[in-house]
Each structure stands twice: as C-alpha cells, then as structure tokens.
Amino acid sequence: MTDQEQQEFREIWEKPVTRIGMATLLLTAALSFLPSLYLYVVHGVWLSLSVALKAWGMIAALFGAFYFVEPASYYAILGLSGTYMAFLSGNISNLRLPCSAMAQEVVGVEPGTRESEIISTLGIAGSIITNLVFITLAALAGNWLLSLFPDPVAAAFKNYAVPAIFGAIYGQFAMRYWKIAALALAIAVVMFMVFHAPVWVAILVSVFGTIGVSRVLYVRKMV
Amino acid sequence: MPTDVLLAANAFGVWLVALAVVSVVAVQAILYIRLALATARKIDFPHDKCVRGLRSGVISAIGPSIAILIVMVAMMSVVGAPITWLRLSIIGAAPTELTAAKVGSEATGVEFGSAQYDMKALAGSWWTMGVNGVGWLVLVGLFAHRLEYIREKVGGGDARWLAVLSGAATLGAFAFLNVNNIFPADPVQKIRRLSGGPLAAALVGAVVMVVLLMVSRRLPWLKEYALGIAMLAGMAAAMLL
Numbered sequence: 266m267t268d269q270e271q272q273e274f275r276e277i278w279e280k281p282v283t284r285i286g287m288a289t290l291l292l293t294a295a296l297s298f299l300p301s302l303y304l305y306v307v308h309g310v311w312l313s314l315s316v317a318l319k320a321w322g323m324i325a326a327l328f329g330a331f332y333f334v335e336p337a338s339y340y341a342i343l344g345l346s347g348t349y350m351a352f353l354s355g356n357i358s359n360l361r362l363p364c365s366a367m368a369q370e371v372v373g374v375e376p377g378t379r380e381s382e383i384i385s386t387l388g389i390a391g392s393i394i395t396n397l398v399f400i401t402l403a404a405l406a407g408n409w410l411l412s413l414f415p416d417p418v419a420a421a422f423k424n425y426a427v428p429a430i431f432g433a434i435y436g437q438f439a440m441r442y443w444k445i446a447a448l449a450l451a452i453a454v455v456m457f458m459v460f461h462a463p464v465w466v467a468i469l470v471s472v473f474g475t476i477g478v479s480r481v482l483y484v485r486k487m488v
Numbered sequence: 489m490p491t492d493v494l495l496a497a498n499a500f501g502v503w504l505v506a507l508a509v510v511s512v513v514a515v516q517a518i519l520y521i522r523l524a525l526a527t528a529r530k531i532d533f534p535h536d537k538c539v540r541g542l543r544s545g546v547i548s549a550i551g552p553s554i555a556i557l558i559v560m561v562a563m564m565s566v567v568g569a570p571i572t573w574l575r576l577s578i579i580g581a582a583p584t585e586l587t588a589a590k591v592g593s594e595a596t597g598v599e600f601g602s603a604q605y606d607m608k609a610l611a612g613s614w615w616t617m618g619v620n621g622v623g624w625l626v627l628v629g630l631f632a633h634r635l636e637y638i639r640e641k642v643g644g645g646d647a648r649w650l651a652v653l654s655g656a657a658t659l660g661a662f663a664f665l666n667v668n669n670i671f672p673a674d675p676v677q678k679i680r681r682l683s684g685g686p687l688a689a690a691l692v693g694a695v696v697m698v699v700l701l702m703v704s705r706r707l708p709w710l711k712e713y714a715l716g717i718a719m720l721a722g723m724a725a726a727m728l729l
Contacts, residue, residue, distance in 0.1 A: 298622075317615055337635065367715050376654045386523075421723045450666075475663070
C-alpha cells in the first residue's frame with residue numbers, strides 16, 4: 266500500500282468508522298441510565314447518592330480493570346470497527362471474535378489487510394443481526410423456546426458450548442501458527458497455575474506476551 | 489421477586505426503554521454494513537465476497553446464540569424480561585450482568601433474589617448493571633481510535649508481521665480463555681483444578697475444527713458451518729464423558 270492509498274483509506278474508512286463508533290457507544294452509555302430514570306419518573310424510586318456510589322465502587326472493584334484491559338488486549342484482533350462493534354454489543358470472546366475469524370476464513374482474506382478489516386466488519390455485523398434476533402425471541406418467548414430443549418441438551422449448551430467454541434477457534438489458528446499456539450498455551454498455564462495470577466493480569470500477559478515471543482520468532486524467521 | 493416488583497420490572501414502559509438501546513445496536517450494525525460495502529466498492533473488492541463474509545457471520549453466530557438464549561432465559565426469571573433484553577443486547581454477558589444485579593441489590597441492604605427484594609433493590613440492580621456497562625462503552629467510545637494509532641506504530645507497515653501479530657493476539661487471547669475454562673477456580677478454596685467436561689469440549693472442538701478446515705479445502709461450503717459443527721461435537725463429547 267502506498268502512502269497515498271493509505272491516506273485515502275483513512276478518509277473513506279477510518280474516519281467514518283470512528284464517527285459511527287463514537288456516536289453509538291457514547292449514546293448507548295447515556296441511554297444506559299434510562300432504566301434508572303424510568304424507575305424515578307414512573308415509580309418515584311431513587312437511590313441515595315451514597316448507595317449509588319457504593320454500588321458503583323463495588324462493581325468497579327470487580328470489573329474496572331477489564332474496562333481497560335479488554336479493549337487493549339482484543340484490539341489487535343478486532344481492529345477499529347470490530348472494537349466499536351464488539352464493545353457495544355458484547356459477548357466478545359464467545360461470539361464476535363469467532364464470527365470475525367470465520368468470516369475471514371470463509372472469504373480467504375490475508376489477516377491485517379484492508380480487505381480483512383472489511384470482511385471482519387461484515388462478519389461481526391452479521392453476528393449482531395443473528396444475536397439480536399435470538400435475544401429478541403428469547404425476551405418474547407424464552408420459556409417456550411427453552412421447553413423445546415430436553416434438559417440435558419440445555420445443560421450441555423449452558424456448560425459446554427463456550428468451552429467448545431474456544432477450543433475450535435484455538436484449533437483454527439493453531440493450524441496456521443503451531444509454534445505460537447504452543448507458546449501461548451504455555452504462557453497461559455504458567456500465569457494461572459504457577460503464578461496464580463488474577464484474571465485481568467493473565468489476559469494481559471497472555472496476549473502481549475504471545476505477541477512478544479511471536480516478534481522474536483518472526484525476526485528469526487521461525488514463523 | 490415479590491409480585492409487585494416483578495410487575496413493575498416487566499411493565500410496558502420498560503420494554504420501550506429497552507427498545508431504544510436495542511435499536512442503537514441494530515442501527516450501528518446497519519451503518520457499518522453500508523460503510524463496509526461502500527468502501528469495498530471504492531477499493532475494487534468484489535461485492536460477492538462481501539456478501540459471503542456477512543452471510544458467514546450470520547450463520548456462524550447461530551450456535552453461540554443458542555447458548556446465549558438458554559442462559560438468558562434464566563436471567564429473565566430473576567431480573568425480568570425487558571431489562572434482560574436491554575442488558576444482553578449490549579456489553580456484559582449474563583454472568584457479568586447477574587453479578588452487577590446482585591452487587592446493586594446488596595448495596596441497598598437486600599439479598600438478591602430474596603423475598604425482601606423491593607423496588608429500591610431493583611433500582612440498585614438496574615443502576616449497577618448500567619454503570620458497569622458504561623465503563624467499557626465510555627472508554628472504548630472515547631479512546632478506541634487512539635489504539636489504531638498504536639497498532640500502526642507497532643505494525644510498522646510490515647504486512648506479513650501484521651498478519652502474524654493478529655494471529656498471535658488471537659492465540660494469546662484464546663489460550664487464556666481456554667485455560668481459564670479448563671482449570672476453573674473453585675469459588676470457596678480459590679484454587680484452580682482441571683475440569684474434565686470443559687477439557688473434553690475444548691479438545692474435541694479444536695480437533696473437529698482442524699479436520700473440518702482441512703476437508704473444506706475440497707468442500708469450501710463446509711467452512712460456513714464449521715464453527716457450529718465443532719461446537720456441537722465438543723458439547724457432545726463433554727456430555728458423554
């Protein structure tokens with residue numbers, strides 16, 4: 266890609282992607298308080314400031330590190346538009362990342378290129394459509410839908426669907442980079458089982474540690 | 489949940505509030521699809537490949553979405569249907585949201601899910617779920633484009649390294665996710681122990697995916713269903729264990 270092409274791509278892609286992403290995420294952040302406002306307006310129920318701050322502090326103590334760590338860790342996989350979509354719609358590891366990876370696999374685009382960014386965007390957008398249809402059906406007729414699944418099948422979905430998806434995506438990428446795959450697994454096992462690292466530390470070290478060792482392998486022409 | 493609280497949580501007005509948020513998510517997806525198609529045209533990338541990418545996302549999402557649906561029904565029964573619809577359309581999967589609902593209720597001095605769960609506790613749950621999601625939304629909304637700048641610096645315009653970089657980031661993330669599942673932390677003792685079910689699911693999921701992708705070199709249509717098939721195979725293996 267020449268400098269001029271890169272400049273042009275920034276104009277036709279990155280700028281509008283940023284505009285849409287900023288607007289939709291910040292709008293949703295504001296709308297997130299609508300349910301609380303509704304309870305006040307309709308039922309006159311309101312939390313005292315001290316209770317509201319206490320609850321905020323308690324939940325931020327549990328998840329606050331992830332607000333920073335997850336976008337930073339997933340960015341190299343999702344790209345700009347993927348990050349805006351995934352962090353608006355959620356279910357990142359079990360749905361957005363797998364659908365981005367499969368879309369790129371199906372179309373056969375080279376990772377890290379402009380084409381792969383466009384296909385990843387479409388794959389994630391497609392997954393959002395499917396997911397919205399499913400959760401809307403669940404909201405309207407969830408108990409009836411659940412009754413269609415025999416108990417053991419529902420339990421299998423609940424307990425094992427996500428581990429199986431994680432394994433599948435790992436397998437897909439291990440085919441391409443088996444050396445990196447082995448090192449990544451070793452890093453994660455050491456973080457959890459040897460250092461007993463908290464989850465937010467383990468994810469940071471796993472992603473950036475793997476990128477680091479891959480750089481060494483790449484420079485030595487081993488991958 | 490006491491009946492009057494349950495009625496308030498499932499009132500028509502809450503559905504309208506939820507609809508506003510769900511609509512933003514849908515509109516964002518539509519805007520990005522339009523932008524991606526327009527950009528593809530400008531860089532002479534074939535339209536039919538774009539359609540395949542979109543369709544693959546739609547199809548690959550079916551399996552994971554069934555799993556989300558099943559967990560969602562359980563969440564609806566404890567916090568109400570419309571607020572669950574709202575919360576699960578945006579960032580924060582069911583376990584995260586339920587934790588926030590519990591923390592919010594307890595901040596008001598009421599045990600989550602108990603008969604004492606009153607309107608105040610409901611307000612605590614809704615506030616805490618909201619303010620938790622806002623953490624991700626605001627940080628990403630304000631700063632994601634700065635990350636692109638960093639990636640360009642780290643990538644350094646080396647196309648082959650950029651490909652390895654995104655592969656390495658994916659493997660790092662999924663190695664972490666797999667190990668976190670296969671060695672779950674015991675909530676009481678806080679120690680991590682090997683768990684057979686998730687191990688079987690992940691191993692079989694991985695092996696089946698590899699086999700399917702090898703076979704799909706001859707049968708390209710198979711790729712669109714690979715994630716769903718691998719997921720079901722992994723689930724079946726864990727169940728039979």
